[in-house]
Amino acid sequence: MQTLSRPILILAAAVAILLAAAASSMPVSEAASIGRVYGADTFLLQAPVGSIAAHGRPASPATVSVKDFGAVGDGVTDDTKAFNRAYEYLSDAGGRIRVPRSSACYMATEIIRKSRVSLFGDGYASSCIKNLAMPGVSRPLLSAARTADAVTEETIENLTLDGNRNAQVGIPGDGNSVCIYLQGYGDTVLRNLVVKDCYTDGIYVTGSGPLRSISGNRLLIDHVRVSNSRRNNLSIIGGDEITLSASSFNNANGTPPQCGIDIEPDVAGQTSRGIFIRADVTISGNKGSGLSVFNNFQNQPSMNLVIDGSFSGNNVAGIDIISGPPYEIGQIRINGRFRRNGAVTKIAIGLAGVHDVVVGNAQVNQDGTALYADRVSHMEIGAGARLSGTTHDLYLTDHTTAIHLGSRTALAHRSIGGFRGELLGN
Numbered sequence: 001m002q003t004l005s006r007p008i009l010i011l012a013a014a015v016a017i018l019l020a021a022a023a024s025s026m027p028v029s030e031a032a033s034i035g036r037v038y039g040a041d042t043f044l045l046q047a048p049v050g051s052i053a054a055h056g057r058p059a060s061p062a063t064v065s066v067k068d069f070g071a072v073g074d075g076v077t078d079d080t081k082a083f084n085r086a087y088e089y090l091s092d093a094g095g096r097i098r099v100p101r102s103s104a105c106y107m108a109t110e111i112i113r114k115s116r117v118s119l120f121g122d123g124y125a126s127s128c129i130k131n132l133a134m135p136g137v138s139r140p141l142l143s144a145a146r147t148a149d150a151v152t153e154e155t156i157e158n159l160t161l162d163g164n165r166n167a168q169v170g171i172p173g174d175g176n177s178v179c180i181y182l183q184g185y186g187d188t189v190l191r192n193l194v195v196k197d198c199y200t201d202g203i204y205v206t207g208s209g210p211l212r213s214i215s216g217n218r219l220l221i222d223h224v225r226v227s228n229s230r231r232n233n234l235s236i237i238g239g240d241e242i243t244l245s246a247s248s249f250n251n252a253n254g255t256p257p258q259c260g261i262d263i264e265p266d267v268a269g270q271t272s273r274g275i276f277i278r279a280d281v282t283i284s285g286n287k288g289s290g291l292s293v294f295n296n297f298q299n300q301p302s303m304n305l306v307i308d309g310s311f312s313g314n315n316v317a318g319i320d321i322i323s324g325p326p327y328e329i330g331q332i333r334i335n336g337r338f339r340r341n342g343a344v345t346k347i348a349i350g351l352a353g354v355h356d357v358v359v360g361n362a363q364v365n366q367d368g369t370a371l372y373a374d375r376v377s378h379m380e381i382g383a384g385a386r387l388s389g390t391t392h393d394l395y396l397t398d399h400t401t402a403i404h405l406g407s408r409t410a411l412a413h414r415s416i417g418g419f420r421g422e423l424l425g426n
Contacts (some may be wrong), residue, residue, distance in 0.1 A: 061090075061095040067082075075103070078132055080132070094116030138200070165177070197229075206270070207237070249286070254343070259275075262292045295323040314341045314342070328375075334349065365388050381403070391415075
């Protein structure tokens with residue numbers, strides 16, 4: 001027997017080496033995840049499950065599971081490091097990170113996203129990431145490495161993101177506890193998400209660069225439900241080509257402005273252009289306005305804002321668009337349905353300091369004024385509009401000029417308040 005032991009050991013060692021080499025070169029995919037690769041390594045190399053020390057980063061895009069990096073998903077364990085290890089592992093070649101269904105939410109403080117790496121779950125009813133609230137700590141749940149860096153070419157889908165706002169204490173001011181922080185985005189998709197209970201904003205969109213003035217482009221928010229954010233459900237500081245479809249932004253409450261959607265640059269140079277809100281979008285029950293646009297900087301380019309959707313029960317107004325004098329923003333198209341907005345202002349649609357506005361298929365029923373226009377020029381109210389207000393269908397201040405009314409039937413009561421010397425048409 002002793003004469004056979006040495007050849008057997010040599011053969012066993014050779015087989016182990018071949019298996020180890022095969023395991024280390026095995027492509028990571030849904031069929032062969034890191035967990036299964038490391039299962040082999042645990043036997044051959046004694047590498048701990050979740051370690052990536054035995055593998056280089058993949059040479060081509062791969063799909064991994066966050067559990068392969070040690071995530072637990074029990075609603076208690078801090079899984080931040082597991083998520084960040086998965087993102088780091090895919091940071092060179094890109095790929096996809098799966099968040100599998102679990103018994104409870106995966107808890108995390110700040111997950112640092114990378115370009116060309118997507119995050120997906122098994123459905124928003126099954127896969128959840130929740131803010132691991134710590135006293136005095138305020139960070140984005142899905143974040144980016146530095147404010148100067150853009151995170152592009154990513155999809156985040158089939159998840160619930162829970163901001164855990166009621167558990168966050170000791171945070172001064174508004175904090176920075178947004179659920180999704182997008183900056184300098186490009187070819188970015190948010191789809192099939194529930195985003196709820198965020199301490200600051202549900203989704204925060206801004207530019208990259210030192211002044212965050214480099215706008216991203218091509219962002220799709222599709223089938224996303226954002227609710228109960230403390231500040232705004234969606235904040236857009238700067239960005240181009242943003243499309244909202246089949247989504248809802250409801251019940252923002254807590255600290256101003258408390259809007260369903262708030263479009264507002266922080267400094268000069270931050271711009272928002274090419275924003276499209278489609279007819280299947282719902283914006284309701286927000287303590288501020290449903291949609292608020294505020295510009296207080298000179299030389300901002302026209303917005304190219306197309307508004308549709310359903311606006312109801314928003315406390316300040318359905319839509320509130322303001323540009324401080326002497327600035328003007330324009331290229332705004334307003335359609336959609338407006339019911340029972342403006343409990344505070346008694347205004348459904350409020351416009352100030354805008355130019356080149358078309359009110360097309362807007363259907364407005366308002367206790368008060370349906371459309372209020374101050375410092376508005378070149379506005380067309382189409383024949384397909386139906387403006388109905390118990391006080392005024394349309395109110396025009398002295399500084400409003402060149403308003404074209406396509407048809408008197410667009411005004412339910414033919415009730416026009418304020419100055420109307422520049423009212424043209426039927």
